Every structure is written in structure tokens, then in C-alpha cells.
Amino acid sequence: MRIVLGVSGGIAAYKACLLLRRLSEQGHEVTVIPTEAALRFVGEPTWAALSGRPVQHDVWTSVHEVPHVRLGQSADLVIVAPATADLIAKAAHGLADDLLTNTLLTTQAPVVIAPAMHTEMWQHAATQANVATLRDRGLHVMDPASGRLTGSDTGPGRLAEPEDIEAFALAAVQESLGAGGASASSALDLAGTRVLVSAGGTREPLDPVRYLGNRSSGKQGHALAEDASRRGAQVTLVTTTDRPAPTGADVVGVETALEMRDAVLSRAADHDIVVMVAAVADFRPKARVDSKIKKTIGQDDAPTIELVRNPDILAELVQQRGEARFPILVGFAAETGDRDGGVLDHARAKLIRKGCDLLVANEVGDGVTFGQDTSTVHLLRLAHPDEVQTIGPADKDVVARAVWDVAVEMHSWS
Template identity: 70%
Template structure:
């Protein structure tokens, strides 16, 4: 989902950083639009680092893209936290003198304001009238919490907790999303793996990878929205559990294989999406105590770690179903390209080798895909020469594209 997070100039602006974190960790693409006053509390580098997107307050920035209109037109949700008395007054009267207020005027999606101000300002007749006007126009204005304010003051006017703000904002969007989201997976049982496995060397070290689990969680969340019963096998992921998903937590490749096989053997899984980054190798032996460095004079030796292959979970799923077509199996190919070929070349070879029904290929690296909120993927299917390319796009949008293809194939 594309979210515009507006931040106005109150001391509670620092709490919006956690609101942003909660939204991005849930897989949403967030553009932060602070006011000039907000940047005096929290600087642009903080918002850019947390969102991964450029930050601006001016309508004069990025003029060719008509940013002051485009942001509101393209957003699925506009959330302002904190919303000061001044911001709400300007919004109520249709003033548009910066990027945030022009975005509010252009938005045709749900708009949610989370007020924060001193009690006297919240209860002032002007603010009361402005809130009433905004609510009459369909804007969701949350009631502020009551508690400690700036200095020694207490009373109503405190910014609600970030978790409450995010929950209320998503609830405002839910009716729109439900109306727009097809129920083409209703009655289906979907099994999704996500994250990256870790293969222990000793009690404190492991072999792992950079996968954050964001794409797999987005795939699971979209399946649940489309009516599926979702089992999410999660390997070392620190994200909030998507609504409507049952989570099975695993650590290693062998544990992931065991969880996947157990779910499929139960006999009612219709689709398996292997989005997890499963380690190809694991240490042949596990050291029960921490492996120590040698400390002798001139001894700079290091231990040699022998590796053994992990089972190929994806190929095993295809082989286990024999000649049957169920469950429908979706694989992922995270490739860097090498001397033997580019990302698509390696992905096509993997599709032929694994025998899955759909392969999602993407280019990965230290600053690509893993941990990012956007990506570009190529969807490859057997017998289809040209892949379907999606992106650059949010991982939620990519998840929708994957399920569009899968649902069409299932029907």
C-alpha cells in the first residue's frame, strides 16, 4: 500500500518515526511529507533513512512530476501524525501553502489525522469547529490521548501510541481495500515461507543471509486479504505477523523443510510459495562451545569449516507431488548474476531444473532487494518465453502481481 505520512511541527514529531517503522515493517511503501516546522524537531535525513525515500516540504521540488498533486492522487492512505492545531486549521479551510497541505487537498483516499497539542488548544472553540468540519468531510480525526504533555502539563492532547495510530489508519483503509481486493483465493489453503535460514556454527555464530522476510510477509498478507487460509513458515523474521496468518517459526533449513513437508502432507495445501532464502549449505559439525581464536606468538591460523549440502526444499516439493498438479508451487530465485550468465539466464535455468509452476526472479546484493521496501522482479512460467516484469514497485504491489498470476492459473 502507498502511504503518505505527513508530520507537522509539534514535539510529538519524534514519535512519528516509530509510526513510520511500523508501516514499513508491515510492507507498506511510505513517503514522508513533513512541514518546515516538523524538520526543526526531526531532520530530513532521519525520515529518508527510515523510509528509503526522498523527503521534501516544498511544492517547488520535483516540478516535472507535479509532486504536489501526484502524491495525493497516487496514495492509498494519507496519515498525519502528529497533526497540530495549525495543520488542522489549514486543512479545514482548504489552505495549501506547502507540500503536505496540497497533498491533503489532492487526496481522494482515506485521510487520517492524529492530533497532538496542549489541552487548551485542543478544547479551544476554533479547534473544536475545525475538527467537526474535517470529520463532516469524511476525514478520520482521532481523539488524542490524555496524559503527560510538554513540560509539567497533563491532560487530553497527547499523541496516541504509534501502534494505536497505525491500527486506526489501517482500519480506515480496510473497507476500501476489501472492496478493491478480489476474493479469488477464498477456500484455498496457502503455505508461504519467508525470511532467511541460519545454520549454527557454535552457540554464538551462524551462517546466514540478508533476507528480511518483507517480500514473503507481503505475499502472505495479500493471500489472506484475498480470502485464503494462510500458513506462514517464518525463518528469523522480526516483522509483525500479517493479519489472518498462522505462523510457524523455524530457524534452520532442516527445520523449514520439516515444517513445509508436514503442512503439505496434511493434504489440504493448494499453493506453496517458497519466498524464504534457504541456505544451500550448513556446517558439517556443530561446536558445542564457542570456537576460540588461537593466541600463540605468530599464530594467526583460523579454523577450517567443512560444509555439507542442505536438502533442496523447492525441488523436493515438486518431486513429491509426482505427476500431479497440486499443490501449485511458486519458487523464488535471488540471483546476482555471474560469469555464466545474467539474472534472467540463471533464473530460466533454475525454473527448468526445479520444475516449479512459477518462478519469481530478482537481482539481489548488499544494497538490492534484501531489506528494501521496493524491488523489481520477473515472473517466469514453463513454456512462456517472455517473463512478466513488475517494478520498481513496493513489495505489496509485487505480492499482488504474483497472486494475480497464480489465481488465474488456478482457475
């Protein structure tokens, strides 16, 4: 997930370092936004080093990226820990005088507030009214813990422990997914997981205007990316299409099989699960002509196009990971039955030949699967090639969920 961690100016800012560390170690991409006061307690280098990301705290830096809007819009979750009485008051009243308060006004993501302050400040009618306002608006405000405060005081007002904030935040995300009508399988079972999905059909150029292509629309790949993101994964989407990508995904645009190969092979080892959905051309024109191939007036001859084989990316992925069996590899195969065997026979042979962990065999034909919203797929696992799980005809979102259900199960065993 893309998480914004807002830190406001209380002594407990040091505890946010531990929270940041926990979230980063689980694979979340955490951007820290400290307030000016927070930076008096813990400096920018600490936040930058622990998050591995640049730290911004005002709206006047990198203005071309419009950070006061972008960070909130692209977040899957915003946590403010510690939240001072001042920050809570500003949020309740919609003030926006720094980057963190701007972010709180622009985000659509669940917002978790973990207050920390002296007991008197926490119990003050103003703070309690502000907390009630935020809760009424749907923000998830934790109760502070009770215990030793700064100095010799004890009482309610202590920042909750990092692990409790984390658990509270994940529950808030799950609740928001439920409210959005997501299915039961949309639990955050991919949280902390990095997945790479390839999508679309490659285009192999003949000349500057023509290409050899295929009918893949990218719908299935983008549906997989979307569901993975919903389930908490950090998604890399290598795609040939400009279909919408999930918020927070790292989108790599490619066109040809060779570009797709480079993009996937160079990134695969940084991911836990790689799903190759893209329809990669088996062949490409041997040469790309620099100027448009002309028809010669008065001659009936058409040019002959010599083709060469493209690399088999899935086979190379299997080879690249070697004995390590990491990442988990999922292949998609478009299959039709013929006189040598049915769809399942061909799929089983391909699974064993390629050596990926899961093969999703798509039944294709005229008007079936490519470009459509529905498809029928057969899921075959290398560990049990004789067992088949058939899904469909079903919406591609349903297929995506079924594929992740199996991949998650495999990941939990690995």
C-alpha cells in the same frame, strides 16, 4: 478466513448447521459460539463435529486463553445466524453477558446479523430501533425472509437461506476491504484457498553464538502472506523472522534450512498453493559445536569450517507432488547476471531445472532487494518459459499482489 459463527436461540439454529457446513467445506476456519438458548435447539457435539473445532459458549472456560477477547480479535468475519430479538437487543445496547456478546464487542471484523423471529417480534418498534442502531454502527443486518415460520404462521421473520447469508457475508467482507483502501486486485479471489508461504533467511549454527546467515529480511514473504490473507486465503506462514503475521495465519517459526524443510514438506500437501520465498542456505556447517569456538591465545590459526549441502526444498516439493501437480508451486530465486548469462537466462534455466509452476526471479546485488522495501522481479511460468512479466522497481506489496494475481489464475485452471 477465520470466521466466528454465532448462533442464538431460535428454531432456525438447525439451518446454521447447513451454513456452517458450506463455510467449512470452502476451507474457512469456523469457530461456532452458540448461546445457552441455542444449545437447547442444537447441541454442542453437532457444532463441534461440523466445524471440526472445539465449541465454547461461556467466558469461564479456558480463561487463560482469554476467549472473550481473543475470538473476536482474531476473526476476519463474524456472522450471527440466527439472530434472536434478544441477541439483537443485547448487541444494540452493548451488553456482554456471554461469549457471543463479548465477541461482538471486541471484534474489528465485519459483522453480519441474520435475524429470525416471529413477525410480531421482527416488526416490534423495539426490534426495529435496535436493528437501526446496529446498521448505523456499520453492522450488516440482513432482512429476514418471508415465509413459513414456526407453527402455522407465515410472514417476514424467517431466517434467510444459508447460501444467501454466505453471499451477503462475503459481500460485506469485500465492502470492508474496499473501505480500507485495498486495491482492486484485493477481491476475495483466494477465499476458500489454503496457501503456504515460507519467509526470511535461514540461519545455520556454527556454535551456540554464531551462525551462517544471509541478508533476507522476510519482508517479501510476509507481504505475500498479508496479501493472501486479505484476499481470503487461509495462510500458513513458515518464517524465520518475528515480523508481524496476518491475523489468523498459522505461523510456524523455524531457524535452519532443515527445520524449514521439515515444516514445509510435512504441510505442503494440505495446501492449494505453496510459495517458497525464504532464502534457504545452500550449505550448512557439517557440525555444530556445542560450546563457543575459542580463539587460541598466541596462535594466528583460524578454524576451518567444513560445509555440507542443504536439501533443495523446492526440488523436493516438486518431487513430492509428482504427477498430481498439486499444490501449485511458486519459487523465488535471487539472481545476478554474470558472464554465463543475464538474470533471465539463469532464471529460465532454474525454472526448467526445478519444475515449479512459476518462478519469481529477484534481481539482487549490493543494496538491491534484500532488506529493502522495493524490488524488481521477473515472473516466468513453466507453461510459457519464454514469456516474462517484469514488475518494478516496485514496493514489495505490489510484487506480492502481482504474484498472487498469476497464482490465482493458475489455480483457477487447475
